Amino acid sequence: MTMFMDVHHGMAGITAEQLKAAHEADLAVQDREGVEFRQAWADPESGTVYCLSSAPSKEAVQRVHERTGHPADEVHPVPLQI
């Protein structure tokens, strides 16, 4: 499993409730892709959301996000962490 950071743009005005709902939707379907979403951070002002996950591939991360209606604009493997 590799760690991935994915980024969503265009989410200006996102609320804590919306972030929670989106994250929970991902958690509800992630098992079928072998993905585990760990953390998420949002900047409502610039409309940027970052999600950290462990997953078998970039495509698996994207499939979860697509299934829950919020495809990521970027998905980067982040094999180095500190």
Add this chain to the structure above:
Amino acid sequence: MTMFMDVHHGMAGITAEQLKAAHEADLAVQDREGVEFRQAWADPESGTVYCLSSAPSKEAVQRVHERTGHPADEVHPVPLQI
């Protein structure tokens, strides 16, 4: 204190040792700005590095990174987290 996610581009080929050295350089000078770097992730292929910190301001985060020779390309407050 607010949480911030900052992003560095153009770091293609970064190694685990280089990420560690950069992070430790930030830790060594962060106190004077009231910044606390928490985690960092790197994608050596696309050359992207993400750093998570808590800090009094975006400018304080950037001042630490500038002082240690690796200014961030983006610094976003991420007041929402899950």
